[in-house]
């Protein structure tokens with residue numbers, strides 16, 4: 001039985017992503033059930049100390065490809081494919097995010113391997129890994145197995161908890177020749193922040209605004225509503241951030257922030273899975289949406305079917321009147 | 325140059341999707357539609373053809389799916405594709421991501437495109453992976469979830485949001501790009517375009533026509549297997565208010581918040 005190889009994503013300076021650390025912890029516990037080892041792979045600018053520190057999440061070995069740029073999938077496919085083949089890993093595991101999807105997909109093609117994505121949990125059955133993958137808008141959960149090795153597992157955002165176990169890892173530097181096509185993509189700028197640096201994590205109440213607001217101006221009404229609550233702030237979906245209606249720093253979801261306020265009040269948000277994963281642990285969820293079939297109503301505590309343009313101003317007024 | 329756009333037929337959003345418990349596959353008998361996310365990829369291709377930044381001769385819509393998937397291709401053509409290719413073969417039934425990517429790559433190889441565009445996700449599968457799988461087989465650079473493309477010579481400068489903010493990446497063509505839904509506002513097809521779509525060339529291909537080995541696709545070629553289907557843990561259904569009288573609705577919301585000490 002080969003081990004589990006985990007990609008540890010970082011910001012370019014060796015500060016690892018929380019979801020990758022969760023994947024390392026998960027791989028460590030799965031590997032021990034399989035009687036195998038878990039290892040990490042890092043690329044780009046990662047110091048000895050930073051690489052060794054991954055041992056704190058249970059892995060015993062860290063492969064480091066310093067010459068390979070962080071942030072682009074295909075060069076990392078080259079690195080991971082070589083390590084998996086040379087050292088006989090049985091599985092590759094990724095935490096939530098975007099790059100993990102692209103690398104996992106690339107490995108599927110390169111290694112003729114089975115892949116599961118949006119995986120919420122992994123279990124061991126008969127000495128093999130089985131992924132739990134929610135499908136059809138999370139209405140069912142498929143248990144998916146792999147018919148050959150390696151198996152590629154791409155986790156859902158926040159699926160795996162970070163567990164520190166203490167310990168350091170051995171760092172092995174690897175040199176990998178990149179495929180010709182992997183060198184035909186070039187990162188020009190990475191991780192650019194768009195819009196103001198707003199703070200949404202400290203708020204008790206978040207008003208989540210989506211495309212249903214109709215325009216950037218729609219967010220003025222959200223800010224008014226947020227102001228009517230004690231310690232309220234405004235959050236957003238990717239659709240509206242991509243459209244330039246609201247700052248990236250306020251984005252919730254797979255490629256944004258994860259929040260768990262006392263109240264999340266979603267207006268004009270459909271409730272796509274990639275948004276849900278960033279806010280589903282809120283203590284209370286209210287949704288205002290004109291479409292009775294919107295997925296957000298599936299996980300709201302209070303759903304209001306109606307036009308936000310009619311309801312929001314009146315709600316703000318009523319709350320302000322109470323506040324006095 | 326030639327742009328191929330990968331499009332998929334998906335169950336209509338208004339139809340309750342279900343898995344056939346016998347085959348463990350999606351029941352595709354309901355009302356079907358062109359994957360809404362793919363209309364953005366077609367629009368992006370058609371705008372390239374209409375503009376003068378890229379010398380586009382042809383936009384070709386390509387799908388893999390059952391007989392009914394023809395309708396998705398006709399919609400793609402009504403939205404501006406010049407012709408379409410339908411990979412349709414019983415041997416493809418049950419293909420997982422690995423097998424689907426292989427099959428689509430083979431059809432694309434037979435078209436030899438300079439650029440391949442896809443949607444950000446399929447509405448039924450929600451894998452966001454097909455683009456990266458296909459790119460690897462075609463040995464082309466790729467990027468997913470792209471919301472802006474600028475042409476600079478033989479390079480496409482693409483921007484997209486990843487886990488740390490917005491990335492700008494230059495890809496040298498030929499390349500594979502999946503586009504996010506914020507990239508453009510797809511046009512509505514004109515009645516004339518809808519009527520004309522049925523007359524545009526539609527090539528139907530079996531696996532043998534594009535050199536796909538039956539053992540590599542379908543159930544036999546798939547590398548994953550669905551072992552069981554389970555219900556998610558039961559969750560208490562939320563309360564629903566239909567807004568009829570807004571003053572009353574607001575009163576109910578305030579009372580609900582009050583009860584939970586949220587105001």
Ligand SMILES: Cc1cc2nc3c(=O)[nH]c(=O)nc-3n(C[C@H](O)[C@H](O)[C@H](O)COP(=O)(O)OP(=O)(O)OC[C@H]3O[C@@H](n4cnc5c(N)ncnc54)[C@H](O)[C@@H]3O)c2cc1C
Pocket residue numbers: 098209210211212213236237238239240251252253254255256267268269270271272273274275288289290291294306307308309444445452469505
């Ligand atoms: C790899 C990947 C990563 C992603 N990452 C993220 C992420 O981090 N965060 C994120 O949010 N999304 C993310 N997405 C995008 C996600 O799939 C959805 O496209 C997005 O969340 C939709 O945003 P929305 O709800 O604002 O828009 P829509 O889905 O368009 O929903 C708008 C809603 O507004 C309602 N509405 C319209 N008008 C009114 C009205 N007058 N009154 C009341 N309701 C109205 C409509 O009924 C609709 O339900 C990602 C997607 C992919 C593939």
Ligand SMILES: Nc1ncnc2c1ncn2[C@@H]1O[C@H](COP(=O)(O)O)[C@@H](O)[C@H]1O
Pocket residue numbers: 330331332359361362365386387388389424428441442443444445446447449450451452453454455
């Ligand atoms: N069977 C198919 N035929 C053609 N294109 C597909 C097919 N499946 C997926 N795609 C393309 O891949 C994109 C992403 O799909 P997915 O990876 O399934 O979320 C879709 O938006 C389509 O452009």
